[in-house]
Amino acid sequence: MVNALSWAMTAVVLAVVVGAVLVPRVAGAAPYTVLTGSMTPTYPPGSLVVVRPSDDITVGDAVTYQLESGEPTVVTHRVVGISYDGEGQRSYTLQGDANEEPDAEPVRPEQVRGEVWYSLPWVGRLGVLFTPGQHQLLVYAAAGGFFAYAAALLWQARRDRRREKAHPAVRPAVEEESRA
Template sequence: MRTSGARGRTVRTAARLLSWCCLLALVALLAATVVVPRLTGATAYTVLTGSMTPTYPAGTLVVVRPRSVDDIGIGTVVTFQLASGDATVVTHRVVGLASRGGEPAFQTQGDANPAPDQTWVRPVQVRGAVWYAVPYAGYLTGLLSVRVRGLLVDAAAAVMVLYAISMFVGAGRQRRRAPAAGVTRHVA
């Protein structure tokens, strides 16, 4: 069914606006979670537990940038390895500073935890400080394997490019169909 007249134009304009908003939201999410971290040397991690609630509830994607240990102070939220060389990481707030064996050490605590972590964190364990976070985005990445995520990023990029092309082509066709305002055509 084809809609015509002013109501049809309003519906088409609203649909086009909604499409562009969805596309922009998808591009912004992709940029925040994939592109920006790759370009800046940052790493994205998913918060798996509620230990940092309400600041970073479970499912939040935190983007962590390397930071000099000299720039880490009380209140800084850091991501660190549980043990040096271990792939398992934790994101907690620094609540205490000390010198242990001639090097700095950090006492950390989750915002929702009643007491500080038992083990002090050494500089070699620190992956970086939280730069920014994207709520709920971690749920999406948690559902997908690394390989599938890579394929989806490539597919999403291709779909966005094709969608943008179709929008430009459609707009061009519509302009050609609509007569210029104030121009009268006579057929002899």
């Protein structure tokens, strides 16, 4: 029972680490934490949204965008309209799922960080608790812990094989019964 619980917890932690850290880095995506309730119930506060660049943003897509171009503050809202000015420049009208009105300012394509690819509820809450340096330390510690656990399992299996070779179990009665 304890062994099964250990494996289940390990699988859950591994899945969270893979979904929150590894997949975004490999896929060129970026994780962001939802801090407000403007996208409730789709992305409640504390959700981690993983955003990847997209050139094919349509009405209905949830996107993460910079409030001001070049600034680090971002918001995740849904596209409710796409318009073009007289020069053919595209802009998006965005609105939070829980908001009654669209955002006041249209968003230019260069402000858009990407389209929401997937989300992990509650995982973003962990991200808010730690600084970026602490995040990196936790990732290294988790990876080190998994490697240490795997090394311990391999060492134990090797030790058990050596014991079996050094002290083979003698079962002559079983052998005689199987010959009869």
